[in-house]
Amino acid sequence: MANLTINGKTFTLDVEPDTPLLWAIRENAGLTGTKYGCGIAQCGACTVHIDGVAMRSCGVSVSEAEGKKITTIEGLASGATLHKVQEAWIAKDVPQCGYCQSGMIMAVAALLNEKPKPTDADIDEAITNICRCGTFQQVREAIHTIASA
């Protein structure tokens, strides 16, 4: 059993402490917006915020996440008000297949929280998610649009 605080709610989940947070979120908490891509913290599809920091949830165990504030893509908006990254993603038509975009959006939201006006170099350093469709151009444009708003 583990108590996880996800998107402001407490979940008491029947999971072993070494279960990757990704699978506890997807299968036990039932929040499937966070995606599995590699399981070895390479691709970033499973990126969530842990105490505000973008982390690859496949590489974090449930026991490490206990007592921390976890935010998934489902918890990024404030009620009906979309997060500015979500708004920009819709306005700029960023996603293609969209599978990597939950992780991409979470990574970008964390970057903008830290650096509201990131340079291209900041983006290059912070955004390391894989997108096989190749949406990088739209991702970069959308980030700059948010930063200049």
Place this chain on the structure above:
Amino acid sequence: MNKHVSPKMNRRAFVIGTAAVGTGLAIGLDLPFGGPAVVRAADGSPEIGAWVVVRPDDTVVIRIARSEMGQGSLTGLAQLVAEELECDWSKVTTEYPTPGQSVARKRVWGDFSTGGSRGIRSSQDYVRKGGATARVMLIQAAADAWKVPASECTAASSVITHTPTGRTTTYGKVAEAAAKLTPPADVKLKDPKDWKVVGKGLLRLDTADKTNGAMVYGIDVKLPGMLNAAIKDCPVFGGKLKSYDEAKVTGMKGVKKVVKVGDTAVAVVADTWWHAKTALEALPIVWDEGENAKVSSESIAKWLAEGLNDDQPAYVGNKNGDAKAAIASAAKKVEAVYNYPYQNHATMEPMNATAVYTADKCEVWCGTQNGEAAFAAVLEASGLPAEKCDVHKVMLGGGFGRRGQTDYVRQAVMIAKQMPGTPIKLLWSREEDMAHGRYHPITQCKMTGAFDANNNLVALHYRLSGQSILFSLRPEALQNGMDPAAFQGVAQTGEAAFGYSVPNLLVEHAMRNPHVPPGFWRGVNVNHNAIYMECFMDELAQAAGQDPLEFRRKLMGNHPKHLAVLNAVAEKIGWTTPAPQGVYRGIAQVMGYGSYVAGAAEISVTDGNKIKVLRIVASTDPGYVVNPAQVERQIAGSFVYGLSALFYGGCTVKDGKIEQSNFDTYNSMRINEMPKVESVMVPSGGFWGGVGEPTIGVAAPAVLNAYFAATGKRIRSVPLRDQNITFA
């Protein structure tokens, strides 16, 4: 009404609705609340022909038979229908009919296959007719109600107007009456110059749910009582499952069952996938690897190299004059051997499918590029007839050709069949996905060019050796043993025709099929043919002492469309003006999937092996552009896919198995490695070409040719990873 209604809402409602009532056949039945001739959607709204459903609130539901996997066809196809329908775009939504429904209605929605960049081009005519047919019926219904001739009525933005009196009504109001009318036998389509919706870079219809976690991919399907399965197939292709020690895992947490899947695989079924995968890793398995365990990349390369020799049999794919004689008597000749490796599609979402089997019904939920092929796989694996099977398509987390195959669908049904009544979600680990791809075929190519005393190219011999996709996947399409698709980009005519005129030409293919299963990998045979031909064109230009662009232009007089896109990129990148200090350019062109494409790159190179791609320019002539914003994204994405394969891709074989196991050994480009792609669209009209794939062909040769310009070194082998060349 939300301007960008997500079609997923409909699909999800549909999926859940049909799951709840245990039937996949809601559309197409004559439900009791309508007239006998009216076909109704799941919510009871009437169909106005098979492609359009109109709800009382004027929402227009457009049926999409092809699959959306990020390429944007769902939006483009809806634009084509909406153009002819004259409906209000802000009230358009979409839904997928199921393959089972289509079969029950004599394939009213045509082909479901979504590959070969055909999503739009091979259905544009009949989907537009579907929209036009519905418009005519809706106008007729209004005219009938007003008792006026239909010729006095017009439609725009879902509003019908009786022009003489100014009376109006809406599609939603006349839909019930329209649905009872006999569809017109023939409809006239608009002249492209009158298009208002087609040709616009409208926002996609499926974006909102991709930004909040709500979009349902195959991996996200949930059914009541569902269990999860993890699978291991024999890592040596062609090998078999010998035995496994079930007792070692049966007591592990969550494990429900260990099942054999065919002759080659074993799966663990558990409450969660994490438990299933954990137990599968603990399961002792003995494989009968067979003869293929002796195969390696080295043994394959040696076998393919033999095929480059003229004494080995080969199929001739394109020929004029007598290339061998012209080469033998030429003043100068140039020869080079290139090779291209296996590639895994590496869709971000690994293969998966969810199946429920009972003796009376078998249903599957999955992302598939070919709903009908998946349906056929369900029939075969379940042993049930068509009327007892169906496939519910969900969003694909990438396809790139991989999800046109149905191996994962078949496996899910085979597992579900061993646990009747229990929904089973089968998900491959990334490692399983890497080990059991349907790989980009492996080839080598020897090219010989010959010049006369005035440096005119008089002969070209292009000899491929390597794997045929059709031999493995579609043997019925072979022509007396020859794989015509092997010549994509270097063919005499057709949708992937060679763009140069050479007086003596011989293009041939020595087919050699190793045991590694090949597949249609985005761009398919255009990819390696474009690298071989376009890099060798640069070698020929160098040998002739000519500029690579000018050298090509001289051979392209009879190929004006190929030339036009090449000229467009040359102009945009500023080919005739010197590049900045330390910046080098490369250029390439090819035809594929009915479209003409060209690309140019500017790069810098440090220490001889660190490449920074600074700028990419790409041009496409697909005939017509349905949605320029989406075409632009396909072009840019093609560079990411093609350059990822060039720099980081490549699957190698050891002991009969694929060596790469995850993104740590099979990397993919990141944002810091990718410059902006500047697209130049030059649609010349009169034909329909695809856009999802052709540009991949020019991505690698544009960069490789720029690398030569920078370093004087030719790279003739992919990937660059193996030659210690990487991104700066």
